[in-house]
Amino acid sequence: MQNFKTSKLETVYCVVVFMRRVAIVGVGMSKFGEHWEKGFRDLIIEAGVQALQDGNLKGEEIDALYGGTMAAGRLIGQEHITALIADYMGLNPIPATRVEAACASGGLALRQGFMAVASGLHDVVVVGGVEKMTDVSTAEVTTALGGAGDQEWELFMGATFPSIYALMARRHMKEYGTSVEQMAAVSVKNHLNAAKNKFAQFQKPVTLEEVLESKEVSSPLKVLDCSPITDGAAVVILASLEKAKKYSDCPIEIIASAQASDTIALHDRKSLTELKATQIAARKAFQQAGVSAKDVDVAEVHDCFTIAEIMAIEDLGFVEKGKGGKATEDGFTALNSDVSVNTSGGLKGCGHPVGATGVKQAVEITWQLRGKAGERQVKNAELGLTHNVGGSGATAVVHLFKKC
């Protein structure tokens, strides 16, 4: 792993450790959707108990907890959420740490957990992501989500997230000839995948016409170009590879973890048609693992809007810049095509409980690499990727996974 630096032994305080291989040994998630009957705690506990059972683990075997939530303070009035989760999962007194980077909170939590195990600090770490979004009005959710961008220069001026991504879409259309039909094709594909995933918020396919005729949100984006408001939670349990074999017949190794930052405001960027943080994180991740984009079989990418998936498959290197729309239309990213993108249904079809999304991506890739993804199984899936974005691209996190 090239970005981990070496150092020479310094004093008697030092203890020799090694950057260790890290694997996922247990996964779980709640159904994503509008859970009027369940609270924040119910959702994360449901996912957590599943993950523990999946990994045949007991609570006392867990050394630390990392949690991703974007806006629990605004959406349910609760901060300090990992202490709450540790308490409700019976994990006290282990260290419990919340990390937040807007919609990339889950991916960042996964990365902190990975680092904690890779460094030798902890052997078994639980990583959770959760968001309960339907306890407040849609207007309040929209305002809370606006806090992912530059609230002083964007949200206060009326620029909510659909309008920010609409600006990117317009520019992508102008520079590369991307069409509304090509964007709609992302939605059609992801809803088709979601219909095969019992955990997904939306369980039925949509047609190209339905997307194109759906209500406009911020031109050119229509409601079926946008990910929904969702309640949900996802949990993965990480262990050093040595320990992983004790818990799982088929541990899924995390072979790279990379994170990068960009300007918080869109207006400060040189280009509106690429996310530089995605490009940097992807390059680092591929370097760490010694693989390239063409080796990836299955990828969960951050399709908060259909244009976001088109930019993502370009920035990750699956297709050339500007070719994402055409490639999607041609089926390049369909299930069991060149690279199967968003087999879970993605943010668009599976739903987007913001803090949970980055962890859910890892859950889906785990199921795919285990060969347990049912009707949406990618054949011979060996190398998986997750790509989680905060805001309009101020944070991006990329992980790579393979079967042990």
Added chain:
Amino acid sequence: MQNFKTSKLETVYCVVVFMRRVAIVGVGMSKFGEHWEKGFRDLIIEAGVQALQDGNLKGEEIDALYGGTMAAGRLIGQEHITALIADYMGLNPIPATRVEAACASGGLALRQGFMAVASGLHDVVVVGGVEKMTDVSTAEVTTALGGAGDQEWELFMGATFPSIYALMARRHMKEYGTSVEQMAAVSVKNHLNAAKNKFAQFQKPVTLEEVLESKEVSSPLKVLDCSPITDGAAVVILASLEKAKKYSDCPIEIIASAQASDTIALHDRKSLTELKATQIAARKAFQQAGVSAKDVDVAEVHDCFTIAEIMAIEDLGFVEKGKGGKATEDGFTALNSDVSVNTSGGLKGCGHPVGATGVKQAVEITWQLRGKAGERQVKNAELGLTHNVGGSGATAVVHLFKKC
């Protein structure tokens, strides 16, 4: 450091690293207070620039950023704050990670930064804490802070933080005979120290009578028993000890870092007069460093309320359980007495911008161990401690520091 586990070399992916010694090479903070003229970004940049100058560092030498903020989403409408800070400090595209554990957010950010350098992942890491609390009404701040506890079982029932700590105070009075005069003595001491600190919110001493006659907030706690609402930011820059000598003539080493969790709600605890998370974190920290409470010369402890300092000096082991009130009254924790506690003025006198507090504690200890604390200098200070608590004790973080 006994809680860091070793592992044997596993594969060609592994790179040999060592748990490295970590030191503070630069510190900075804004004045704490009511900053009607400054925003969130101004405060953190002010502290950040000071810290960079203090360490003779350039931005491009920084490898990663960790930031602590409790409730920026509610207080200024902004999430994703470390991406914003990295952007405004010109640090893109380094990984920027926000951590949150209510009022322990700053201490947790320090711990993540410490781990990132100790593990060998990064060489130079900036750790910031910031909160801008005066942009909304006091009622809104009180509600936001209520999110640090169990909002469903405490805040929704009307239990704000003063009332939660008032319950602890009442029980401490009943069990140990602690008096309101002894609690007031904490306030008198901390205001006296604050009056010697140009960065403190309150610049003048208060008398025992003034504390006792101040307005009641939640009996037995009066307004001068409570930490104030504060705007402020603090930054420390960490480097591996090897690199530290390049940046600082007097690097301050972090010789222990420990964190523990407890129940989020007070009603779930066996005892109301101790914070178990503090006890566990302190025990681990002392073990890591091979020292004991009696070796500590100067300590910044979490005195969100006067009763909290009394419990803290007991839970940290400076005095026996139940003797904290009497010890304070007798001057045991006064400047240049047995152990100098809260020389900065603490949360009570220096102010409590929640996310910044844990980082500010490390700034004060750095100044003390460098011998640069001016009128409030502790003579021959060699070993320092910081103690940062989230909520009513669901999270506690303890760090130990010494001169290199």
